[in-house]
Amino acid sequence: MEDKPTLTISEGPSSGSWVLEVCDSSGVQYLPLAPGRFVVGSSPQAEIKVRDPAVSGRHCSIVVSREGISICDLGSKNGTFVGGARVKDAWCAVGTSITVGHSTLTLSEGAREEVFSDGGIFQPLPGVAGSSLLVRRMTEYARRIAAYPNPVLISGETGTGKELIARALHTEGPRKDRPFIALNVSTLPRELVESELFGHERGAFTSATSRRTGAFTDAEGGTLFLDEIGELPIEAQPKLLRALDGYEVRRVGATGSGYRPNVRVVAASHVSLEERIDQGLFRRDLYHRLEGFIIDIPALRDRKGDIPVIARTLLASSCVGIGTRTLAPGAMVRLSAHDWPGNVRELRNVLLRAADLACDNAGVIETIHVERALNPRADSRPPLSLTPQTAKALLAKHDNNMSAAAREAGYPRTSFRKVLLGAILERRKR
Numbered sequence: 001m002e003d004k005p006t007l008t009i010s011e012g013p014s015s016g017s018w019v020l021e022v023c024d025s026s027g028v029q030y031l032p033l034a035p036g037r038f039v040v041g042s043s044p045q046a047e048i049k050v051r052d053p054a055v056s057g058r059h060c061s062i063v064v065s066r067e068g069i070s071i072c073d074l075g076s077k078n079g080t081f082v083g084g085a086r087v088k089d090a091w092c093a094v095g096t097s098i099t100v101g102h103s104t105l106t107l108s109e110g111a112r113e114e115v116f117s118d119g120g121i122f123q124p125l126p127g128v129a130g131s132s133l134l135v136r137r138m139t140e141y142a143r144r145i146a147a148y149p150n151p152v153l154i155s156g157e158t159g160t161g162k163e164l165i166a167r168a169l170h171t172e173g174p175r176k177d178r179p180f181i182a183l184n185v186s187t188l189p190r191e192l193v194e195s196e197l198f199g200h201e202r203g204a205f206t207s208a209t210s211r212r213t214g215a216f217t218d219a220e221g222g223t224l225f226l227d228e229i230g231e232l233p234i235e236a237q238p239k240l241l242r243a244l245d246g247y248e249v250r251r252v253g254a255t256g257s258g259y260r261p262n263v264r265v266v267a268a269s270h271v272s273l274e275e276r277i278d279q280g281l282f283r284r285d286l287y288h289r290l291e292g293f294i295i296d297i298p299a300l301r302d303r304k305g306d307i308p309v310i311a312r313t314l315l316a317s318s319c320v321g322i323g324t325r326t327l328a329p330g331a332m333v334r335l336s337a338h339d340w341p342g343n344v345r346e347l348r349n350v351l352l353r354a355a356d357l358a359c360d361n362a363g364v365i366e367t368i369h370v371e372r373a374l375n376p377r378a379d380s381r382p383p384l385s386l387t388p389q390t391a392k393a394l395l396a397k398h399d400n401n402m403s404a405a406a407r408e409a410g411y412p413r414t415s416f417r418k419v420l421l422g423a424i425l426e427r428r429k430r
């Protein structure tokens, strides 16, 4: 849509403005939707053009009316999917993610008036793939606050990329040439936390055989990333508060005057710090010192439009040594249908396993590979009994298409082939 129609629907259940986020091989486009019918496809005539060879010329249509927004498949080759289900006609709600080919279309509400300072050319944060509206908003905010010296609190479920964002805050800010030190508080022995943070003098405690600097000194002039800050023992919290308030702090066992750290603290937590406060495990004053700027990273299931681009990025970066891999449209649909409780980390691991399983399939990851990668434990169970005879029958059923027969059997193509070779050898023996 070269000239983008914009209109605010003022009556009916679909009141408000709608934006369609189209994520295809060329990146992301945000298209404000006016009432009407729009054909989605790869053809130049389509009103909503998707640059993706797996998308049919006229793939599906989107109808925006007073009743709401509906989608209708137009007899596409690879199908139109909402969640994991192939649909002919479906009503869509805000947040609905539609998969066509390797691309996703996500419906958002009320972003039409939103103005981004990037002038429409989205510049992702280093290493952070994804360009959904949620990520775009987060990126804009992170870039802005990267310039400040104040602490930042990053919240988000496990695997959403909290450390990545912390690193981006560092590299995008004025401290980028100074150290970035990451410390996972939950892995520190309770009795050593203070020493790890602030250092110790020789003889301060039994194992302190020499003087040691702590993370605050190591990060001088730069950024200190404190992951799992909610696990910081309550007795170490006042000293961190002092450091954040700009007062002098001393090494464990030191006497006399201390030092005033010049460090930007970025803390992260995947648990609610408010809950830790209610449980008496976290000081409210420390929380307020940290939460001047909060970045809340959305869960992957709330930005499914990011899955294709993150998946492609991870396949390119994580599969070094495995080989080049591409995702079949069905595999992308399966990825988009999953809820990703482990977020991007889980996606990375699933892709790695799927890439390995696809080694015999010309580098194409199919739905079956994703399915098996999502259930790795099922994979280590002995395979269901596939005899040479059933393999042969399946092959005949699928007109000698080995991939299709292997898929139905739930086997990788190589294993299926081995069983089939058994049938041939058996026949030769007779």
Ligand SMILES: Nc1ncnc2c1ncn2[C@@H]1O[C@H](COP(=O)(O)OP(=O)(O)OP(=O)(O)O)[C@@H](O)[C@H]1O
Residues within 6 Å of the ligand: 127, 128, 129, 130, 156, 157, 158, 159, 160, 161, 162, 163, 164, 165, 227, 270, 310, 313, 344, 345, 348
């Ligand atoms: N948007 C993204 N694009 C590419 N890779 C990502 C993205 N988000 C996360 N990752 C990758 O996912 C993995 C987990 O990220 P990270 O360690 O930053 O998550 P986290 O939220 O800090 O996790 P935890 O709470 O468990 O410490 C890393 O390998 C990271 O590079």
